[in-house]
Amino acid sequence: MSPKAKGLTALQLARLLRGAAVEKKAWDPVVIDVRDQTSVADYFVICEGETDRQVRAIADGMVEAAKAKQMRPLAVDGYQDAGWILLDFDSVLAHVFLPGERSYYDLESLWAPAAKRRKKAAGE
DSSP, X not given: OOGGGGTOOHHXXXXXXXXXXXXXXOEEEEEEEOTTTOSSOSEEEEEEOSXXXXXXXXXXXXXXXXXXXXXXXXXXXXXXXXXXXXXXXXXXXXXXXXXXXXXXXXXXXXXXXXXXXXXXXXXX
């Protein structure tokens, strides 16, 4: 079910998940707007934890924050290994990484520069 049906916009959900990550002491949590780049999601929330235990705690905190708003992820992947946990909230995908995994996949560089190029081209 999309976040809007539960009273939250996708951006509000992304900010809620980022806030939950901050509460669990996640490193460098960011929200990236990918609406113009893919139909997979509207926003990515990306952060990292120092250990696999912290990565799981961050993911758990995000799920609990969403549950408080009567929302649940459609899917959770990577929880067992906890090198990269993906929480699929339909219009928002939350990525919780171990530091080495985050730098290896570097989703920020993959998705954010395209948005910056588009803004420059549009004169924003």
